[in-house]
Amino acid sequence: EPEVTQTPSHQVTQMGQEVILRCVPISNHLYFYWYRQILGQKVEFLVSFYNNEISEKSEIFDDQFSVERPDGSNFTLKIRSTKLEDSAMYFCASSIITVEAFFGQGTRLTVV
Amino acid sequence: GDSVTQMEGPVTLSEEAFLTINCTYTATGYPSLFWYVQYPGEGLQLLLKATKADDKGSNKGFEATYRKETTSFHLEKGSVQVSDSAVYFCALILTDKLIFGTGTRLQVFP
Numbered sequence: 001e002p003e004v005t006q007t008p009s010h011q012v013t014q015m016g017q018e019v020i021l022r023c024v025p026i027s028n029h030l031y032f033y034w035y036r037q038i039l040g041q042k043v044e045f046l047v048s049f050y051n052n053e054i055s056e057k058s059e060i061f062d063d064q065f066s067v068e069r070p071d072g073s074n075f076t077l078k079i080r081s082t083k084l085e086d087s088a089m090y091f092c093a094s095s096i097i098t099v100e101a102f103f104g105q106g107t108r109l110t111v112v
Numbered sequence: 113g114d115s116v117t118q119m120e121g122p123v124t125l126s127e128e129a130f131l132t133i134n135c136t137y138t139a140t141g142y143p144s145l146f147w148y149v150q151y152p153g154e155g156l157q158l159l160l161k162a163t164k165a166d167d168k169g170s171n172k173g174f175e176a177t178y179r180k181e182t183t184s185f186h187l188e189k190g191s192v193q194v195s196d197s198a199v200y201f202c203a204l205i206l207t208d209k210l211i212f213g214t215g216t217r218l219q220v221f222p
Contacts, residue, residue: 006155031208043156043201043212056209091155098208099144099163103156 002026004104006092012110016081021107023075023092032075033093033101034067036060043091049075082111114139118202118213125220131189133216135176135202138183143204145169145178145185150199150215159187159200192220 005024013019025032034046047057049067066078075094079086089108093101119134137143147159147169160169165180174189185202197220202213 033209035210042214043203043210045209045211048208050208056207058209093156099205100158100161101210102158103148105155 004092004094004102006090006104006107008107009105010108010110012112013082015084015111019079019082019109021077021079021090021092021109023077023094023104024073025075025092025094026102027073029094029096029102031055031095031098031101032067032069033095034077035091035093035103036088037091037106038085038088046077046090079109082109084111087111114143114204114206114211116202116204116211116213118200118216121199121215121217123216123218125192125218127194127220127222128191129220131187131192131196131218133187133200133202133218135185135187135213136183137185137202137204139204139206141206142180143206145176146203146205146210147174147176147185147187148201148203148212150201152198156201192218194220194222196220 032049037043047061048055064080089106091106092104095101144163146161148156149159160171162169162178168177176187199215201215203210
C-alpha cells in the first residue's frame with residue numbers, strides 16, 4: 001500500500017541551526033501539508049501546498065519556515081533558525097483530494 | 113473560529129467493554145469530519161470519515177455518525193480490544209486544512 005515517507009525519524013539540532021525535514025508524498029497526490037504536534041498537545045496545521053505554491057498557512061508558519069517541492073517527488077520543510085519551542089513531532093501529509101489526507105510517521109525534532 | 117472539542121482522557125476500559133469518545137465541533141460551513149488514530153510510536157492513521165450530515169463512518173468495528181443538529185461526531189465501538197489502545201483525534205476540514213481536537217488516550221486492559 002502506498003505511504004507517505006518521512007526522514008529522518010528523529011533529528012536533534014542546536015538552537016539557531018537550520019534544519020530540513022524531508023517527506024516523500026504518495027506519488028499521484030496533488031496536495032501536500034505539514035502539521036506539527038508539540039508533546040502532549042494537539043496536532044496543528046502549518047501549511048498546505050498545491051500546484052507548486054503555498055495555498056494556506058497558519059500563524060505558526062512565519063518567516064523562519066519555508067517549504068519546497070524541489071524535484072517532483074520530495075516535499076521539504078525548512079526551519080531557518082531553530083528555537084527551543086520548535087521542538088515537536090512534524091507530520092507530512094498528502095492527498096489526491098483535500099478531504100482525505102494520508103500522514104507520514106512523523107519526524108521528531110528536538111532543539112537543544 | 114472553527115474548532116473541535118473532545119472529551120479529556122485517559123479513557124480506561126477493560127477488554128470487551130463499550131467505548132464512546134465524545135466529539136463536538138464548531139464550524140462556519142459544512143465540514144467533513146474525521147477520526148484519526150495514533151498508535152504508540154506511530155503517525156496518524158485515518159480511522160473513519162463522514163462528509164455530510166447523517167453519514168455514518170465505520171472501520172475496524174468503530175463507528176461515528178455526523179450529527180448536524182448537535183454538531184457532534186462521537187466515536188463508538190461495541191467491544192474494545194487491548195490492541196485498540198491508542199490516542200484518538202477528532203478532526204474537521206472545511207477548506208484544505210484539518211483542524212484537530214486535543215486527542216483522547218484510550219487504554220484497554222485485559
